[in-house]
Amino acid sequence: MAKNIIVIGGGPAGLEASARLDALGYNVFLVEKETRLGGHLARWDRLFPEGVPAAPVLEKLVSGTGNTKVMLESEVLSLSRLGKSFRISLTSGVSVIADAVLMTTGFDLFDASKKEEYGYGIYDHVVTNADIEGYFRTGKDPRIGSPERIGLVHCVGSRDEKAGCRNCSKVCCATAVKQACELKAKFPSATVYCFYMDLRMFGRGYEDLYLKAQKEYGIRFIRGRVSEVSEKIDKTLQVKAEDTLSSTPLKVSLDLLVLMAGMRPSEAGAKVGKMIRLGTGDDGYFNTSDGFTGMQATSVPGLFVAGASTGPKTLPDTLSEARAASALIHEYLRES
């Protein structure tokens, strides 16, 4: 009889792993708390570095899941060991006994209103990276209007002890540069500034994106972290930073400010992790059995992890981890 596997979290990692495990002949149960699959990817318009549309990527991931039993609007009520197996019960009333569990609980976006000095939710024309994606998807956002001066702030809620998050969120630099280009294309007469501390363009094609932003879109990069934002009487924004390269304080008036909200460990995921005593690091992300050869394994036999639940990851990283976890689960179940 085919063995049961529970995948917790229906974002890209969960979808890819479900597809691979389904193809290997397992009974896969994919648990998702929202009303739809896709996680953050479902809210995104285009993907860096080339700006390919997100929707067909998600469609492909969803259509690959085959016979996977998808359980939407289901949160985990309890998860415990039962001998070598796991017992899981869901808020939807369903209970499943499974031979292996894969945690693909992903991340939460940092709540940008917590950085009060940037005025998200207070000033009229401050939005986040996620809002920009929503704007490009739906064409609607009353905060955006037709800006002539646009600023993008990197590292909002990342690399920030005050926000309780020391780590780099990895994807925001490339997202910021991508969105800067998209905004410039949308509003050709606008001046677009990126405020960065360090530009981390580490992936294939990212440096090309950076070059394109400079050369083709004329994005102005300012090496300084925005220290404060205030709203003027005419609702435009005054932004202060240091231009650290010229060692001079700098201010600029903007019509739109975009905050690059970073990644935080998923709260819902953390709750499930606690049920099964899956340890976390100081950063709140799940611990893996080791950081090099055991990235998909945990201290609990039969419990596996993939994607951003173990730290910020790009989409290709996440999908690779999902495939790696599937192979590892396959080995584990064949041996047990």
Added chain:
Amino acid sequence: MMDFGFYLTPSSTIELDKVDRKAVDDLARADSGFRTCIACGSCTASCTAGVFAETSVRRAILSVLNGRDEKAMDLLSSCMLCGKCMMVCPRGINTRHLILSLQKYYNGK
């Protein structure tokens, strides 16, 4: 002095070989911020004195690391210890403590 028609100016190169490493270690012991600064410039941008006089915690820290303690002291001479930089520092550096540690160290010498 004989006039050769030209004169020599001292080199402006930062010479790390000549940095008083003991001073840097002492200061870093007094306040770890000398080592943990990531030079984002938030302190300088939010500085209330910086609008009028050249004032910068970021550059003061860098000056200390580059062995330019007089420059470091200069950059903080207009500081009013308002503490605004402390509020914005993403590394959570206690800038007020760092500034006072620096002044205590060099004024005591």
